[in-house]
Amino acid sequence: MWNRKRSVTLSIVVCFMFVGILTAALFLGPWFVKFWFTVYRGWDASGEAMHKMSTLFAACFYPCAVFAYSTLYSLLRLLFNIKKNQIFIDINVKYLRRVSWCCFAVAFITFVGGIFYVPFFFVTIPAAFVGLLLRVVKNIMQNAVALREENELTI
Amino acid sequence: MIKIDLDVMLAMRKMTSLELSERIGITQANLSILRTGKAKAIRFSTLDAICKELDCQPGDIIKYSKED
Structure with missing residues:
Protein backbone atom coordinates (compact mmCIF):
# COMPACT_ATOMS: atom_id res chain seq x y z
CA MET A 1 0.00 0.00 0.00
CA TRP A 2 0.97 3.63 -0.49
CA ASN A 3 2.49 5.15 2.62
CA ARG A 4 4.62 8.08 3.80
CA LYS A 5 7.93 6.23 3.38
CA ARG A 6 7.14 5.27 -0.23
CA SER A 7 6.09 8.83 -0.98
CA VAL A 8 9.49 10.11 0.25
CA THR A 9 11.24 7.40 -1.80
CA LEU A 10 9.31 8.52 -4.90
CA SER A 11 10.39 12.13 -4.28
CA ILE A 12 14.02 10.99 -4.00
CA VAL A 13 13.73 9.04 -7.28
CA VAL A 14 12.19 12.10 -9.01
CA CYS A 15 15.04 14.27 -7.67
CA PHE A 16 17.61 11.86 -9.11
CA MET A 17 15.71 11.90 -12.43
CA PHE A 18 15.98 15.71 -12.43
CA VAL A 19 19.73 15.44 -11.79
CA GLY A 20 19.91 13.24 -14.90
CA ILE A 21 17.75 15.59 -16.97
CA LEU A 22 19.80 18.59 -15.87
CA THR A 23 23.07 16.85 -16.69
CA ALA A 24 21.72 15.87 -20.12
CA ALA A 25 20.54 19.46 -20.66
CA LEU A 26 24.05 20.73 -19.88
CA PHE A 27 25.40 18.79 -22.84
CA LEU A 28 22.39 18.95 -25.18
CA GLY A 29 21.43 22.57 -24.43
CA PRO A 30 23.53 24.29 -27.13
CA TRP A 31 22.42 21.74 -29.72
CA PHE A 32 18.75 22.19 -28.72
CA VAL A 33 18.95 26.00 -28.95
CA LYS A 34 20.47 25.74 -32.41
CA PHE A 35 17.89 23.13 -33.46
CA TRP A 36 14.97 25.25 -32.16
CA PHE A 37 15.97 28.50 -33.83
CA THR A 38 17.03 26.98 -37.14
CA VAL A 39 14.16 24.50 -37.61
CA TYR A 40 11.25 26.34 -35.96
CA ARG A 41 12.32 29.95 -36.49
CA GLY A 42 14.20 29.52 -39.73
CA TRP A 43 17.36 31.32 -38.56
CA ASP A 44 20.66 30.88 -40.31
CA ALA A 45 22.69 28.36 -38.23
CA SER A 46 25.95 30.26 -38.75
CA GLY A 47 24.47 33.76 -38.69
CA GLU A 48 25.21 36.62 -36.31
CA ALA A 49 21.75 36.43 -34.62
CA MET A 50 22.17 32.70 -33.95
CA HIS A 51 25.59 33.29 -32.46
CA LYS A 52 24.24 36.02 -30.16
CA MET A 53 21.30 33.85 -29.10
CA SER A 54 23.57 30.87 -28.34
CA THR A 55 25.79 33.11 -26.22
CA LEU A 56 22.79 34.54 -24.36
CA PHE A 57 21.37 31.07 -23.65
CA ALA A 58 24.75 29.82 -22.44
CA ALA A 59 25.24 32.92 -20.26
CA CYS A 60 21.84 32.37 -18.63
CA PHE A 61 21.57 28.59 -18.60
CA TYR A 62 24.95 27.58 -17.15
CA PRO A 63 24.82 29.88 -14.09
CA CYS A 64 21.21 28.72 -13.54
CA ALA A 65 22.40 25.10 -13.75
CA VAL A 66 24.79 25.71 -10.81
CA PHE A 67 21.85 26.89 -8.70
CA ALA A 68 19.71 24.01 -9.97
CA TYR A 69 22.35 21.50 -8.84
CA SER A 70 22.56 23.24 -5.46
CA THR A 71 18.75 23.05 -5.19
CA LEU A 72 18.65 19.36 -6.08
CA TYR A 73 21.47 18.58 -3.63
CA SER A 74 19.62 20.44 -0.83
CA LEU A 75 16.32 18.73 -1.69
CA LEU A 76 17.96 15.30 -1.65
CA ARG A 77 19.62 15.97 1.72
CA LEU A 78 16.27 17.22 3.03
CA LEU A 79 14.46 14.12 1.77
CA PHE A 80 17.08 11.77 3.23
CA ASN A 81 16.67 13.54 6.60
CA ILE A 82 12.89 13.15 6.35
CA LYS A 83 13.39 9.45 5.57
CA LYS A 84 15.47 9.15 8.77
CA ASN A 85 12.57 10.80 10.65
CA GLN A 86 14.70 13.89 11.32
CA ILE A 87 12.21 16.48 10.14
CA PHE A 88 12.12 19.50 12.44
CA ILE A 89 15.86 20.13 12.74
CA ASP A 90 17.94 23.25 12.10
CA ILE A 91 19.81 21.77 9.13
CA ASN A 92 16.50 21.27 7.23
CA VAL A 93 15.70 24.96 7.72
CA LYS A 94 19.12 25.71 6.24
CA TYR A 95 18.39 23.52 3.20
CA LEU A 96 15.02 25.20 2.62
CA ARG A 97 16.64 28.63 2.92
CA ARG A 98 19.28 27.61 0.36
CA VAL A 99 16.66 26.33 -2.10
CA SER A 100 14.70 29.56 -1.68
CA TRP A 101 17.78 31.70 -2.41
CA CYS A 102 18.64 29.51 -5.41
CA CYS A 103 15.15 30.23 -6.82
CA PHE A 104 15.67 33.96 -6.33
CA ALA A 105 19.11 33.72 -7.98
CA VAL A 106 17.59 31.96 -11.01
CA ALA A 107 14.85 34.61 -11.10
CA PHE A 108 17.51 37.34 -11.12
CA ILE A 109 19.59 35.70 -13.87
CA THR A 110 16.56 35.12 -16.09
CA PHE A 111 15.35 38.66 -15.38
CA VAL A 112 18.63 40.03 -16.76
CA GLY A 113 18.39 37.57 -19.67
CA GLY A 114 14.79 38.66 -20.24
CA ILE A 115 15.97 42.17 -21.09
CA PHE A 116 17.60 40.66 -24.20
CA TYR A 117 15.15 37.83 -24.86
CA VAL A 118 11.65 38.44 -23.45
CA PRO A 119 10.51 34.74 -23.09
CA PHE A 120 13.03 34.39 -20.24
CA PHE A 121 10.54 36.33 -18.13
CA PHE A 122 8.35 33.19 -18.21
CA VAL A 123 11.00 31.61 -15.96
CA THR A 124 11.61 34.72 -13.82
CA ILE A 125 8.12 35.02 -12.37
CA PRO A 126 7.54 31.33 -11.42
CA ALA A 127 11.09 31.08 -10.00
CA ALA A 128 10.59 34.16 -7.82
CA PHE A 129 7.15 32.92 -6.73
CA VAL A 130 8.48 29.45 -5.79
CA GLY A 131 11.34 31.17 -3.94
CA LEU A 132 8.81 33.21 -1.98
CA LEU A 133 6.68 30.14 -1.19
CA LEU A 134 9.74 28.26 0.04
CA ARG A 135 10.70 31.21 2.19
CA VAL A 136 7.30 31.02 3.91
CA VAL A 137 7.69 27.24 4.34
CA LYS A 138 11.17 27.89 5.79
CA ASN A 139 9.70 30.37 8.32
CA ILE A 140 7.06 27.80 9.32
CA MET A 141 9.76 25.14 9.66
CA GLN A 142 11.86 27.49 11.80
CA ASN A 143 8.94 27.93 14.20
CA ALA A 144 8.28 24.18 14.19
CA VAL A 145 11.92 23.56 15.19
CA ALA A 146 11.55 26.00 18.10
CA LEU A 147 8.28 24.30 19.17
CA ARG A 148 9.89 20.85 19.01
CA GLU A 149 12.83 22.04 21.12
CA GLU A 150 10.48 23.54 23.69
CA ASN A 151 8.41 20.36 23.74
CA GLU A 152 11.50 18.18 24.17
CA LEU A 153 12.76 20.36 27.01
CA THR A 154 9.45 20.24 28.85
CA ILE A 155 9.91 17.68 31.60
CA MET B 1 15.01 33.84 36.08
CA ILE B 2 13.41 30.67 37.37
CA LYS B 3 15.79 27.96 38.60
CA ILE B 4 15.11 24.41 39.68
CA ASP B 5 17.15 23.44 42.71
CA LEU B 6 16.69 19.77 43.43
CA ASP B 7 20.10 19.06 44.95
CA SER B 45 2.28 16.23 36.82
CA THR B 46 6.09 16.12 37.09
CA LEU B 47 6.12 18.86 39.74
CA ASP B 48 3.39 17.03 41.61
CA ALA B 49 5.36 13.75 41.56
CA ILE B 50 8.58 15.45 42.69
CA CYS B 51 6.84 17.26 45.55
CA LYS B 52 5.15 14.03 46.59
CA GLU B 53 8.38 12.00 46.63
CA LEU B 54 10.51 14.69 48.27
CA ASP B 55 7.69 15.68 50.61
CA CYS B 56 8.08 19.37 49.89
CA GLN B 57 6.34 22.41 48.40
CA PRO B 58 6.99 23.69 44.84
CA GLY B 59 8.65 26.76 46.36
CA ASP B 60 11.28 24.52 47.99
CA ILE B 61 12.62 23.40 44.63
CA ILE B 62 11.76 26.33 42.35
CA LYS B 63 13.68 29.56 42.96
CA TYR B 64 13.37 32.96 41.32
CA SER B 65 16.34 35.28 40.91
CA LYS B 66 16.41 38.69 39.18
CA GLU B 67 19.66 38.20 37.20
CA ASP B 68 19.51 36.20 33.92
Missing part, protein backbone atom coordinates in the same frame (compact mmCIF):
# COMPACT_ATOMS: atom_id res chain seq x y z
CA VAL B 8 19.34 20.58 48.38
CA MET B 9 16.08 18.67 48.77
CA LEU B 10 17.69 15.46 47.50
CA ALA B 11 20.46 15.84 50.09
CA MET B 12 17.95 16.60 52.85
CA ARG B 13 15.92 13.50 51.98
CA LYS B 14 19.14 11.46 51.50
CA MET B 15 17.93 10.41 48.06
CA THR B 16 19.95 9.96 44.87
CA SER B 17 18.84 11.41 41.53
CA LEU B 18 18.57 7.87 40.14
CA GLU B 19 16.20 6.90 42.93
CA LEU B 20 14.10 10.03 42.40
CA SER B 21 13.88 9.48 38.64
CA GLU B 22 12.71 5.90 39.19
CA ARG B 23 10.14 6.96 41.77
CA ILE B 24 8.60 9.74 39.67
CA GLY B 25 8.80 7.76 36.45
CA ILE B 26 11.01 9.96 34.29
CA THR B 27 14.32 9.08 32.70
CA GLN B 28 17.62 10.04 34.29
CA ALA B 29 18.42 12.09 31.21
CA ASN B 30 15.27 14.18 31.73
CA LEU B 31 15.98 14.61 35.43
CA SER B 32 19.47 15.74 34.50
CA ILE B 33 17.99 18.36 32.12
CA LEU B 34 15.85 19.56 35.02
CA ARG B 35 18.77 19.68 37.49
CA THR B 36 21.15 21.48 35.13
CA GLY B 37 18.60 24.18 34.32
CA LYS B 38 18.33 23.30 30.62
CA ALA B 39 14.59 22.60 30.88
CA LYS B 40 12.28 25.17 29.30
CA ALA B 41 9.16 24.10 31.18
CA ILE B 42 7.95 21.66 33.80
CA ARG B 43 4.62 19.82 33.70
CA PHE B 44 2.32 20.05 36.72
Whole structure:
Protein backbone atom coordinates (compact mmCIF):
# COMPACT_ATOMS: atom_id res chain seq x y z
CA MET A 1 0.00 0.00 0.00
CA TRP A 2 0.97 3.63 -0.49
CA ASN A 3 2.49 5.15 2.62
CA ARG A 4 4.62 8.08 3.80
CA LYS A 5 7.93 6.23 3.38
CA ARG A 6 7.14 5.27 -0.23
CA SER A 7 6.09 8.83 -0.98
CA VAL A 8 9.49 10.11 0.25
CA THR A 9 11.24 7.40 -1.80
CA LEU A 10 9.31 8.52 -4.90
CA SER A 11 10.39 12.13 -4.28
CA ILE A 12 14.02 10.99 -4.00
CA VAL A 13 13.73 9.04 -7.28
CA VAL A 14 12.19 12.10 -9.01
CA CYS A 15 15.04 14.27 -7.67
CA PHE A 16 17.61 11.86 -9.11
CA MET A 17 15.71 11.90 -12.43
CA PHE A 18 15.98 15.71 -12.43
CA VAL A 19 19.73 15.44 -11.79
CA GLY A 20 19.91 13.24 -14.90
CA ILE A 21 17.75 15.59 -16.97
CA LEU A 22 19.80 18.59 -15.87
CA THR A 23 23.07 16.85 -16.69
CA ALA A 24 21.72 15.87 -20.12
CA ALA A 25 20.54 19.46 -20.66
CA LEU A 26 24.05 20.73 -19.88
CA PHE A 27 25.40 18.79 -22.84
CA LEU A 28 22.39 18.95 -25.18
CA GLY A 29 21.43 22.57 -24.43
CA PRO A 30 23.53 24.29 -27.13
CA TRP A 31 22.42 21.74 -29.72
CA PHE A 32 18.75 22.19 -28.72
CA VAL A 33 18.95 26.00 -28.95
CA LYS A 34 20.47 25.74 -32.41
CA PHE A 35 17.89 23.13 -33.46
CA TRP A 36 14.97 25.25 -32.16
CA PHE A 37 15.97 28.50 -33.83
CA THR A 38 17.03 26.98 -37.14
CA VAL A 39 14.16 24.50 -37.61
CA TYR A 40 11.25 26.34 -35.96
CA ARG A 41 12.32 29.95 -36.49
CA GLY A 42 14.20 29.52 -39.73
CA TRP A 43 17.36 31.32 -38.56
CA ASP A 44 20.66 30.88 -40.31
CA ALA A 45 22.69 28.36 -38.23
CA SER A 46 25.95 30.26 -38.75
CA GLY A 47 24.47 33.76 -38.69
CA GLU A 48 25.21 36.62 -36.31
CA ALA A 49 21.75 36.43 -34.62
CA MET A 50 22.17 32.70 -33.95
CA HIS A 51 25.59 33.29 -32.46
CA LYS A 52 24.24 36.02 -30.16
CA MET A 53 21.30 33.85 -29.10
CA SER A 54 23.57 30.87 -28.34
CA THR A 55 25.79 33.11 -26.22
CA LEU A 56 22.79 34.54 -24.36
CA PHE A 57 21.37 31.07 -23.65
CA ALA A 58 24.75 29.82 -22.44
CA ALA A 59 25.24 32.92 -20.26
CA CYS A 60 21.84 32.37 -18.63
CA PHE A 61 21.57 28.59 -18.60
CA TYR A 62 24.95 27.58 -17.15
CA PRO A 63 24.82 29.88 -14.09
CA CYS A 64 21.21 28.72 -13.54
CA ALA A 65 22.40 25.10 -13.75
CA VAL A 66 24.79 25.71 -10.81
CA PHE A 67 21.85 26.89 -8.70
CA ALA A 68 19.71 24.01 -9.97
CA TYR A 69 22.35 21.50 -8.84
CA SER A 70 22.56 23.24 -5.46
CA THR A 71 18.75 23.05 -5.19
CA LEU A 72 18.65 19.36 -6.08
CA TYR A 73 21.47 18.58 -3.63
CA SER A 74 19.62 20.44 -0.83
CA LEU A 75 16.32 18.73 -1.69
CA LEU A 76 17.96 15.30 -1.65
CA ARG A 77 19.62 15.97 1.72
CA LEU A 78 16.27 17.22 3.03
CA LEU A 79 14.46 14.12 1.77
CA PHE A 80 17.08 11.77 3.23
CA ASN A 81 16.67 13.54 6.60
CA ILE A 82 12.89 13.15 6.35
CA LYS A 83 13.39 9.45 5.57
CA LYS A 84 15.47 9.15 8.77
CA ASN A 85 12.57 10.80 10.65
CA GLN A 86 14.70 13.89 11.32
CA ILE A 87 12.21 16.48 10.14
CA PHE A 88 12.12 19.50 12.44
CA ILE A 89 15.86 20.13 12.74
CA ASP A 90 17.94 23.25 12.10
CA ILE A 91 19.81 21.77 9.13
CA ASN A 92 16.50 21.27 7.23
CA VAL A 93 15.70 24.96 7.72
CA LYS A 94 19.12 25.71 6.24
CA TYR A 95 18.39 23.52 3.20
CA LEU A 96 15.02 25.20 2.62
CA ARG A 97 16.64 28.63 2.92
CA ARG A 98 19.28 27.61 0.36
CA VAL A 99 16.66 26.33 -2.10
CA SER A 100 14.70 29.56 -1.68
CA TRP A 101 17.78 31.70 -2.41
CA CYS A 102 18.64 29.51 -5.41
CA CYS A 103 15.15 30.23 -6.82
CA PHE A 104 15.67 33.96 -6.33
CA ALA A 105 19.11 33.72 -7.98
CA VAL A 106 17.59 31.96 -11.01
CA ALA A 107 14.85 34.61 -11.10
CA PHE A 108 17.51 37.34 -11.12
CA ILE A 109 19.59 35.70 -13.87
CA THR A 110 16.56 35.12 -16.09
CA PHE A 111 15.35 38.66 -15.38
CA VAL A 112 18.63 40.03 -16.76
CA GLY A 113 18.39 37.57 -19.67
CA GLY A 114 14.79 38.66 -20.24
CA ILE A 115 15.97 42.17 -21.09
CA PHE A 116 17.60 40.66 -24.20
CA TYR A 117 15.15 37.83 -24.86
CA VAL A 118 11.65 38.44 -23.45
CA PRO A 119 10.51 34.74 -23.09
CA PHE A 120 13.03 34.39 -20.24
CA PHE A 121 10.54 36.33 -18.13
CA PHE A 122 8.35 33.19 -18.21
CA VAL A 123 11.00 31.61 -15.96
CA THR A 124 11.61 34.72 -13.82
CA ILE A 125 8.12 35.02 -12.37
CA PRO A 126 7.54 31.33 -11.42
CA ALA A 127 11.09 31.08 -10.00
CA ALA A 128 10.59 34.16 -7.82
CA PHE A 129 7.15 32.92 -6.73
CA VAL A 130 8.48 29.45 -5.79
CA GLY A 131 11.34 31.17 -3.94
CA LEU A 132 8.81 33.21 -1.98
CA LEU A 133 6.68 30.14 -1.19
CA LEU A 134 9.74 28.26 0.04
CA ARG A 135 10.70 31.21 2.19
CA VAL A 136 7.30 31.02 3.91
CA VAL A 137 7.69 27.24 4.34
CA LYS A 138 11.17 27.89 5.79
CA ASN A 139 9.70 30.37 8.32
CA ILE A 140 7.06 27.80 9.32
CA MET A 141 9.76 25.14 9.66
CA GLN A 142 11.86 27.49 11.80
CA ASN A 143 8.94 27.93 14.20
CA ALA A 144 8.28 24.18 14.19
CA VAL A 145 11.92 23.56 15.19
CA ALA A 146 11.55 26.00 18.10
CA LEU A 147 8.28 24.30 19.17
CA ARG A 148 9.89 20.85 19.01
CA GLU A 149 12.83 22.04 21.12
CA GLU A 150 10.48 23.54 23.69
CA ASN A 151 8.41 20.36 23.74
CA GLU A 152 11.50 18.18 24.17
CA LEU A 153 12.76 20.36 27.01
CA THR A 154 9.45 20.24 28.85
CA ILE A 155 9.91 17.68 31.60
CA MET B 1 15.01 33.84 36.08
CA ILE B 2 13.41 30.67 37.37
CA LYS B 3 15.79 27.96 38.60
CA ILE B 4 15.11 24.41 39.68
CA ASP B 5 17.15 23.44 42.71
CA LEU B 6 16.69 19.77 43.43
CA ASP B 7 20.10 19.06 44.95
CA VAL B 8 19.34 20.58 48.38
CA MET B 9 16.08 18.67 48.77
CA LEU B 10 17.69 15.46 47.50
CA ALA B 11 20.46 15.84 50.09
CA MET B 12 17.95 16.60 52.85
CA ARG B 13 15.92 13.50 51.98
CA LYS B 14 19.14 11.46 51.50
CA MET B 15 17.93 10.41 48.06
CA THR B 16 19.95 9.96 44.87
CA SER B 17 18.84 11.41 41.53
CA LEU B 18 18.57 7.87 40.14
CA GLU B 19 16.20 6.90 42.93
CA LEU B 20 14.10 10.03 42.40
CA SER B 21 13.88 9.48 38.64
CA GLU B 22 12.71 5.90 39.19
CA ARG B 23 10.14 6.96 41.77
CA ILE B 24 8.60 9.74 39.67
CA GLY B 25 8.80 7.76 36.45
CA ILE B 26 11.01 9.96 34.29
CA THR B 27 14.32 9.08 32.70
CA GLN B 28 17.62 10.04 34.29
CA ALA B 29 18.42 12.09 31.21
CA ASN B 30 15.27 14.18 31.73
CA LEU B 31 15.98 14.61 35.43
CA SER B 32 19.47 15.74 34.50
CA ILE B 33 17.99 18.36 32.12
CA LEU B 34 15.85 19.56 35.02
CA ARG B 35 18.77 19.68 37.49
CA THR B 36 21.15 21.48 35.13
CA GLY B 37 18.60 24.18 34.32
CA LYS B 38 18.33 23.30 30.62
CA ALA B 39 14.59 22.60 30.88
CA LYS B 40 12.28 25.17 29.30
CA ALA B 41 9.16 24.10 31.18
CA ILE B 42 7.95 21.66 33.80
CA ARG B 43 4.62 19.82 33.70
CA PHE B 44 2.32 20.05 36.72
CA SER B 45 2.28 16.23 36.82
CA THR B 46 6.09 16.12 37.09
CA LEU B 47 6.12 18.86 39.74
CA ASP B 48 3.39 17.03 41.61
CA ALA B 49 5.36 13.75 41.56
CA ILE B 50 8.58 15.45 42.69
CA CYS B 51 6.84 17.26 45.55
CA LYS B 52 5.15 14.03 46.59
CA GLU B 53 8.38 12.00 46.63
CA LEU B 54 10.51 14.69 48.27
CA ASP B 55 7.69 15.68 50.61
CA CYS B 56 8.08 19.37 49.89
CA GLN B 57 6.34 22.41 48.40
CA PRO B 58 6.99 23.69 44.84
CA GLY B 59 8.65 26.76 46.36
CA ASP B 60 11.28 24.52 47.99
CA ILE B 61 12.62 23.40 44.63
CA ILE B 62 11.76 26.33 42.35
CA LYS B 63 13.68 29.56 42.96
CA TYR B 64 13.37 32.96 41.32
CA SER B 65 16.34 35.28 40.91
CA LYS B 66 16.41 38.69 39.18
CA GLU B 67 19.66 38.20 37.20
CA ASP B 68 19.51 36.20 33.92
